Amino acid sequence: MFKKEMTCIVCPRGCILTVTKKDGDYQVEGNLCKRGINYGIKEVINPVRQVTSTVKIEDSIHPRLPVVTDKEISKDLIFEVMDEINKVTLKAPIHYRDIIIKNICGTDVNIIASRSMDHI
């Protein structure tokens, strides 16, 4: 039987959820409200996260440009995404929300600039 414990983050209460799978059906225990059920099941079936990091940039006021995924991405892909991000070197200027890497790791998610950075 599949069983996983986790903290619900939907509200500050932080219930400790136990998600189990019996005969193909998921069950959530420990939740004080209904929202915990959806969260628990989603975290087991397809947990997703936003990834933020920086990429190298030349001829700008700082040597790093902060970037972010434009949608959430599967949690399992986080380190692969980091590897791709770390391969890039940009040249200033860059504008807020410019696409830095399109369709990262074969997903429909792009890596975009968190801010503008002028040329110096």
Added chain:
Amino acid sequence: MMNQYDVVVIGGGAGGMSSALGAYQNGAKKVLLVERDIELGGILQQCIHNGFGLHHYKEELTGPAYAERLKQELMDTEIDIKLQTTVLKITKDKEVHMMNEKDGYQVIQAKAIIASNGCRERTRHQIDIPGKRLSGIMTAGLAQRYLNIDGYLVGKKVLILGSGDIGLIMARRMTLEGAKVLGVAEIMPYSNGLNRNIVQCLHDYDIPLYLSHTIAKVSGNDRLEQVTLSEVDEKFQMKEGTNKTFEVDTLLLSVGLIPDNKLLTDISVKMNPITNGAYVNDKYQTNIEGIFACGNSLHVHDLVDYVSEESYEAGKNAANYVLHQNKVKQNIINVKSSDHIHYVIPNQIMLDNKNVAFKFRVTKPMEKALIMIKQGNKIVIEIKKRHLLPAEMENVKVNKKVFKYDDDISIEVKGV
């Protein structure tokens, strides 16, 4: 003649940018924003994670993106901005003394001043870490700045002291950049960070959180080599036989922030010993007329959205002060924190029929609690809360019409 401004804002972080906008959009003609760094944004520029702006922009933004949005709003105004300029001193007569490379030492005469110069991190000197002075021990915010702005990873094997949000966020960030984070130690029996950060920064990467633990010893030659943690009892005394030793080259301290207020204490602005910020009324005005305070230099905020809201108000009030110098006398009453409330802002309110936002923190986590706003011993407002945490600032908006007497106001909370 001395250069003159209606409103001078000190600090170009979220607080300073928002208060400059508040002053300008409410009629102040000449507004100057002074920032010592090479660009605007303040602490937001190093907080590259997301989780900013949900209230203010109805969208989840990273720190730099939030700063960018505020900057864009500033560009549509005639607010003057001085970068790489440090305010050295202000006077009770509202002179602002500042310095930069280009103009040297300059004095500007303001009609109102807004102090929005942020906070500092507590350092090793402010907490007691037994052992030698070694390299490899630094504050989490400094390590964050090195990594996110300069691209420099400060260590490979890391332990973090303090489970506030900065510590948690750095645990994830350093892991993503290839460091091994061996754990986060917290002296309290609960974390000071948001649940979301505990889950997404620690649980996601199997980083252990050692609650009720503190540092027994640090050792090494020049660079840090080992940190020993010990469990503590309810009185924060180390328990014998609970030591655990970690081989690490870096110890990050995330043990709290303190408002930066030397500019105000130098002119004897009345300070609140609990927040380390000024005492203010509901106009965010200090005890010196025309000097206002907001943002992290008033009290440490966990949400930038509240910094913006409060600072915009401070700016608006500064503009009103400048435009209507001879104000009507109003009834002023004190606001106090009482049982289980750590502090409350504002400390005074003027009785009129406008709204006031009471901001406060509880002293300990509480389940099923009742917040009471009292005037004298009469309960004026009661609010039920499922859950209260010291890490989350409460923000309760009240129309001041409900306060019908001249008695002091107090805010209390009790379990139900």
